[in-house]
Amino acid sequence: MDVLENYKKAWVNQPEEQSKHSTKEIYKLAHSKSSSIVKWIFIIGILEFLFWGALSFVVPDSFYKVYEELNLTGFLKIFTVLHYIIITIFLYLFYNNHQRVSLTDSTRKLMKNILRIRKTVKYYVFYNLATVFLVSIVLNVVLFSDSEKLMQTMNPNNLAIDMSQIITITIVSQVIALIIILVLLWLFYKLVYGILLRKLNKNYKELARLDALN
Amino acid sequence: MQKDLEIKFLSDFETNQNIAHKICRVYTTNRDAHNDLFQEITIQLWKNYPKFRGDAKFSTWMYRVALNTAISLYRKSTRTVKTQDISDFAYKIKATDYDDTEEKQLGALYKAIHRLNDIDKALIFLYLEDKPYKEISETLGITSVNARVKMNRAKEKLKNILNP
Incomplete structure (x- = not known):
């Protein structure tokens, strides 16, 4: 006889749960808040949206002077609008994913939906990092295309430094700043979404592996 | 209608709750985690209950939703097995x-x-x-x-x- 059959007998005869819930308690539980990962991804997305939105109100006007001097105000406005449209689309996708996850589906279908969520989050993170990267590229191109303005922006006190030094300093400092910002953002996303996705990811891999055996 | 549905759900779940408890025992190793998962299962069952058409047994449907909740949702995993x-x-x-x-x-x-x-x-x-x-x-x-x-x-x- 299968050795597990013995254990199965023990399983079948196991005592019922001692602390059973009454219908009243079940009612309370059923109406409490869910802590599902998908929901949290959606909520954090909204918080992030609000955070960056609020930040633009807090930033002093002087910050935008640089853009003004470089004639980039128009670009900045168009870019901001575009950015928010895209973020809204992402939020919609998060929400849609959240709604689509139905636990009555078979486990496999559920996992497929989870995979979709993972992809959306990944694209979202990439989009944010790419935006930072692109904006800094645009800024640099504009900056370097006009040496007078470069001089003005980077050396407002008219120190006695020659042009090539300015360019070197600018490039080096920009690259370092860009790397630091990208790494910090990447770490932030890794931390926030990484923790949420890790669990989902592990289970998905498990199921995908099972599926591959077929 | 909603009220009737709720009463039906509560009594069905109350009689079958041992299934959920067993799943909690399988997926968690301490009381707190057990209760957390049980709560999440309850929430998901109630949320999905309108989609339950009654062409399957309540318990069959419950196995599916409860297991999927355990597999896919956040729970306080106690990684103390090592x-x-x-x-x-x-x-x-x-x-x-x-x-x-x-x-x-x-x-x-x-x-x-x-x-x-x-x-x-x-x-x-x-x-x-x-x-x-x-x-x-x-x-x-x-x-x-x-x-x-x-x-x-x-x-x-x-x-x-x-x-x-």
């Missing part, structure tokens, strides 16, 4: 004895199940609950032939843990 304490070890030795009491067998069984991955846990759980392959395959969304193959692997793993 440090195996002495009582755990004693369980394991004794459990190999056939004359042992069912209580100890059950303890050993749970300890062993806790070391399986989440999908294998589901497979073994459905096996122990004596579910037919048809139901197992529907719950997991795989063919019943596939379910058999997977089940055999999961059982092999479990046996290896029980009797290394």
Whole structure:
């Protein structure tokens, strides 16, 4: 006889749960808040949206002077609008994913939906990092295309430094700043979404592996 | 209408709640985590209840939703398996004895199940609950032939843990 059959007998005869819930308690539980990962991804997305939105109100006007001097105000406005449209689309996708996850589906279908969520989050993170990267590229191109303005922006006190030094300093400092910002953002996303996705990811891999055996 | 539905749900769930408790025992190792998962299962069952058409038994539907909740949703995972304490070890030795009491067998069984991955846990759980392959395959969304193959692997793993 299968050795597990013995254990199965023990399983079948196991005592019922001692602390059973009454219908009243079940009612309370059923109406409490869910802590599902998908929901949290959606909520954090909204918080992030609000955070960056609020930040633009807090930033002093002087910050935008640089853009003004470089004639980039128009670009900045168009870019901001575009950015928010895209973020809204992402939020919609998060929400849609959240709604689509139905636990009555078979486990496999559920996992497929989870995979979709993972992809959306990944694209979202990439989009944010790419935006930072692109904006800094645009800024640099504009900056370097006009040496007078470069001089003005980077050396407002008219120190006695020659042009090539300015360019070197600018490039080096920009690259370092860009790397630091990208790494910090990447770490932030890794931390926030990484923790949420890790669990989902592990289970998905498990199921995908099972599926591959077929 | 909503009220009737709710009363029906509450009484159905109350009578079948042991299924959810067993799933919590399989997927968690302490009381707090057990209660957390039980709460999440309750929420998900109630949320999905309007979609339950009643063409299957409530308990069958409940197995699916509760297991999927356990597999896919956040729960406080207690990753303390690595440090195996002495009582755990004693369980394991004794459990190999056939004359042992069912209580100890059950303890050993749970300890062993806790070391399986989440999908294998589901497979073994459905096996122990004596579910037919048809139901197992529907719950997991795989063919019943596939379910058999997977089940055999999961059982092999479990046996290896029980009797290394």
